[in-house]
Amino acid sequence: MILVLALDALDPDLVDRFRAEGKLPVLSRLAERGRLERLRSTFPPVSLPAWSTFLTGVGPGIHGLFDFTRLENGRVCFQTAADRATPTLLELLDRAGLRCASIGVPSTYPAACLAHGAVLSGFDSPLAGRPDARAMQPLKLWRELGRAGVDLRTSELPEGRKGRGWHRRARREILASIERRVAQTMGLLARRDFDLMLVHFQAADTAGHHFTRYFDTSSLRHDSRHPDRARVIPEVYGALDRAVGQLWSACGDDATVVVVSDHGMGPASDCVVYLNRWLEQQGLLVTHPAPLRRGIQLLRSASLRWLPRELQARLFRQLRHSLVPWLESRVRLRHVDLEASAAFSEESSTFPGVWVQDPAREDEIFERLRGFDAVARVYRRRDLYRGPERERAPQLLLELRHPLVRTPPGYRGPAVRRLDPAEFDGERGTGLNGVHRPEGVLLIGGKRSAVERARTPWIGDLAPSLLAALGVPIPTWMEGTPLEELAPRPAYTDTPSDAPALPQSRLSHRDRARIDRRLRALGYLE
Numbered sequence: 310m311i312l313v314l315a316l317d318a319l320d321p322d323l324v325d326r327f328r329a330e331g332k333l334p335v336l337s338r339l340a341e342r343g344r345l346e347r348l349r350s351t352f353p354p355v356s357l358p359a360w361s362t363f364l365t366g367v368g369p370g371i372h373g374l375f376d377f378t379r380l381e382n383g384r385v386c387f388q389t390a391a392d393r394a395t396p397t398l399l400e401l402l403d404r405a406g407l408r409c410a411s412i413g414v415p416s417t418y419p420a421a422c423l424a425h426g427a428v429l430s431g432f433d434s435p436l437a438g439r440p441d442a443r444a445m446q447p448l449k450l451w452r453e454l455g456r457a458g459v460d461l462r463t464s465e466l467p468e469g470r471k472g473r474g475w476h477r478r479a480r481r482e483i484l485a486s487i488e489r490r491v492a493q494t495m496g497l498l499a500r501r502d503f504d505l506m507l508v509h510f511q512a513a514d515t516a517g518h519h520f521t522r523y524f525d526t527s528s529l530r531h532d533s534r535h536p537d538r539a540r541v542i543p544e545v546y547g548a549l550d551r552a553v554g555q556l557w558s559a560c561g562d563d564a565t566v567v568v569v570s571d572h573g574m575g576p577a578s579d580c581v582v583y584l585n586r587w588l589e590q591q592g593l594l595v596t597h598p599a600p601l602r603r604g605i606q607l608l609r610s611a612s613l614r615w616l617p618r619e620l621q622a623r624l625f626r627q628l629r630h631s632l633v634p635w636l637e638s639r640v641r642l643r644h645v646d647l648e649a650s651a652a653f654s655e656e657s658s659t660f661p662g663v664w665v666q667d668p669a670r671e672d673e674i675f676e677r678l679r680g681f682d683a684v685a686r687v688y689r690r691r692d693l694y695r696g697p698e699r700e701r702a703p704q705l706l707l708e709l710r711h712p713l714v715r716t717p718p719g720y721r722g723p724a725v726r727r728l729d730p731a732e733f734d735g736e737r738g739t740g741l742n743g744v745h746r747p748e749g750v751l752l753i754g755g756k757r758s759a760v761e762r763a764r765t766p767w768i769g770d771l772a773p774s775l776l777a778a779l780g781v782p783i784p785t786w787m788e789g790t791p792l793e794e795l796a797p798r799p800a801y802t803d804t805p806s807d808a809p810a811l812p813q814s815r816l817s818h819r820d821r822a823r824i825d826r827r828l829r830a831l832g833y834l835e
């Protein structure tokens with residue numbers, strides 16, 4: 310049996326540091342019996358594309374998921390597994406008759422119907438934790454667990470502003486989410502046998518986004534006045550280490566254990582970037598004249614104005630989560646005159662890119678972006694991705710030195726703004742205080758490797774490795790290279806694999822609102 314622990318955002322430097330301090334005894338024991346190394350993520354190093362690459366063995370140019378959202382006719386749409394162009398490891402193993410369980414992995418909603426396995430979708434599902442066939446398969450099994458008292462919910466952070474008590478509640482919720490995930494997995498292990506058990510924990514990601522500035526003394530946003538908050542990240546790493554130990558012993562000592570993270574985490578700078586503002590200053594982006602812009606800003610409130618006041622209040626409470634995000638997605642680029650602009654950005658905090666309207670100007674805009682001091686690197690889409698889906702990505706992609714935030718309509722300030730210390734925590738418009746880093750962790754425990762690696766492994770290497778480790782031939786369309794300790798003698802197949810058997814489920818307004826709310830609470834959407 311193979312147990313894969315998908316520890317979102319587990320950072321290689323923090324793992325080294327906490328191991329040296331003796332805080333991660335289980336991971337240390339595993340590393341002594343295996344290999345602990347860095348793992349290269351996707352670009353961007355974000356959950357949805359990265360876990361999709363983990364599941365499919367191909368990059369976003371082939372599987373087609375670049376971010377939580379995608380731009381379609383100027384409108385922001387949420388992406389789900391139904392938008393993925395390639396089958397996953399789970400489906401390939403299932404077709405070969407193997408039993409897989411996938412618990413809480415991002416990008417697995419709607420849940421694939423596995424003949425022999427079980428799926429519980431992740432925090433990006435609009436139904437996280439509610440017994441529904443779109444989020445859990447087979448539903449009968451999860452209902453059984455629910456009746457046995459297993460809490461099937463996925464973590465949700467306290468909503469709203471970070472007022473008094475928010476950090477205490479967030480800490481409690483993050484730690485509780487780890488225990489819940491262990492209980493869900495234990496419940497499943499007690500009822501069925503599996504060949505592959507894949508379990509995702511979001512805790513290090515959430516803790517990293519919201520608590521890095523209290524913990525990391527090198528952070529430009531550091532605040533040393535809250536020792537209780539400074540303890541949260543070490544506490545979460547310790548709790549994850551114990552969870553790995555619990556699940557490892559439940560699977561038996563001869564199980565192969567793989568710990569993998571989709572990216573790392575580090576401190577954000579004390580500035581934010583308004584990319585569309587910079588494009589405007591460069592004369593590349595044109596905004597609508599003020600009256601129209603104001604009109605769009607008023608749309609949100611005006612849309613409810615025709616209702617009697619008491620109804621307005623009630624309706625607004627009910628619609629808050631469906632109508633407002635929908636309007637926002639329509640508003641997001643409406644103040645940009647797309648036809649008159651040479652370039653614009655969606656200003657997605659997780660996927661900073663620039664769409665170039667006129668292909669003839671790509672080189673010029675590339676060079677100008679390279680001269681922008683907030684930009685660490687500029688990539689061309691065609692150099693980063695290959696595959697039929699790459700045109701879903703903007704032509705130019707950026708590695709920024711500061712968090713990207715949305716340019717408010719009418720904003721006339723500088724394109725790079727230094728934050729006021731009161732903004733350091735990461736409220737809306739100020740960027741999260743912990744940000745993703747492109748290298749995660751790979752720990753293959755229980756097997757020794759005789760060979761040295763010539764390169765840093767890539768997150769897309771895991772799917773072919775796991776297939777081969779379970780005796781299933783690797784489809785030749787996979788881009789990843791099997792890792793020798795898992796797959797010493799990989800076999801390949803040329804047989805084209807069908808598209809995944811996913812229920813065709815369009816997201817309703819309410820679904821979109823739920824995803825929106827969760828991503829906002831986690832800090833992904835501005």
Ligand SMILES: [Zn+2]
Nearest residue numbers: 318514518745
């Ligand atoms: Zn994250």
